[in-house]
Amino acid sequence: MPITYPVPAQTSSVFVVVTDRTPTDLSSIIPWRMGPSHRRAARDALGTPRLTLEVFRSTRSPWRRMDLGAEDLKRVRRARHHVVVTSTAPVEEQPEAAQVARAAARGIAEAYHGALYDPLTGAAVYHCAECPGERQDFQLGDDWLGWRVSCAEEEHACGLGAAAPAGAGAEAGEGCSCLVTTSRGLRRFGLPEITLTGLACAHSLCAVTVLRTVAESLLAGHFAWLSTGPRSACRGIARRLRVAGVDYAVLSGIPDEENGLLRVRLTPDVVARSCLRLRLPGGHDGDPRPHHTPGLLVA
Incomplete structure (x- = not known):
């Protein structure tokens, strides 16, 4: 007898960039300072539920209590600003919708020398100038789990x-x-x-x-x-x-x-x-x- 599981109509992803630099002009980063693989999709999604950006002072951020390790949580709380990238999309548009949102968060983290966290996995998403960034093709091993x-x-x-x-x-x-x-x-x-x-x-x-x-x-x-x-x-x-x-x-x-x-x-x-x-x-x-x-x- 098979197992049946419910499939939601839509799902959400949240990525949090913590930084000490003041994020003043996110429109100059998204999509222009993103990797080419997801730049066009980010441009089309920005401002819709598929890609929204919010900036919080760390002391007022709803993401100060993420389920992270002790050292990561300390860094989250000590940072001055949190930039929150959220994507809500029909489940049929996954994994692309989540990839575009994380690519945008990577661009913000690199521009403001911040750290990127995924509250759902409870871990940091590592990035560097020499890294390939967000791949076009999806691989579960790329910090998605x-x-x-x-x-x-x-x-x-x-x-x-x-x-x-x-x-x-x-x-x-x-x-x-x-x-x-x-x-x-x-x-x-x-x-x-x-x-x-x-x-x-x-x-x-x-x-x-x-x-x-x-x-x-x-x-x-x-x-x-x-x-x-x-x-x-x-x-x-x-x-x-x-x-x-x-x-x-x-x-x-x-x-x-x-x-x-x-x-x-x-x-x-x-x-x-x-x-x-x-x-x-x-x-x-x-x-x-x-x-x-x-x-x-x-x-």
Whole structure:
């Protein structure tokens, strides 16, 4: 039986540029000081919901409390100005609408020597004069995907707090299996976020790599479906996800537009080739069987 998830009519992206320089003339930057790949699209979208610009004094900015790491959050609060680039567009216009908005934010960050943050992924978007800027073609690995990595048990001895970064607790014993890894960023494209639970804290980076593969495959199918023309408000997908012709994962969950998640359980063959292995609920490793807890993996 397939899984059905709701696809919103439109989605939004927000990018925040923090800078100490006073942003006095944004019209001279957008679109003229942007990379050529998205310059024309930005010119056409500017002033519409697809591309709006707002400037705030840092002390009055609604983006002072973004879900970022401690050092990034300190930089956000210490900056004098926030330039907020927002894009709201029909989901059929993704990922281009988000790319144009981020390209505009890159241009502003470069012009005012600022730092660029994506509140949805909870991370900085890096840029430099020698970098290629925003690509014409979309690649999920270009800072479009973030991860929330935490321990399901607040006081667990592994040392991972509820908001600990990926890689923390790497010295923990391999018996730990309290890790929860959840994607950040897929919903801007109209796709539910994905999560994998019961992981070993010592290998959180491996879990992120595995889930990124799942995200790339799901998003490719999602975009292909959006491109077929008129669509319904929901899309059905098979529970078994195939990657490069191989059964890769089993999906479960009942996603909704507010906070629904797709849960991921790797197939035994894929687990055997990765740095993760299945673990029985009782703590004994062995040949995986249907009675295993879905998604219960350990390094």
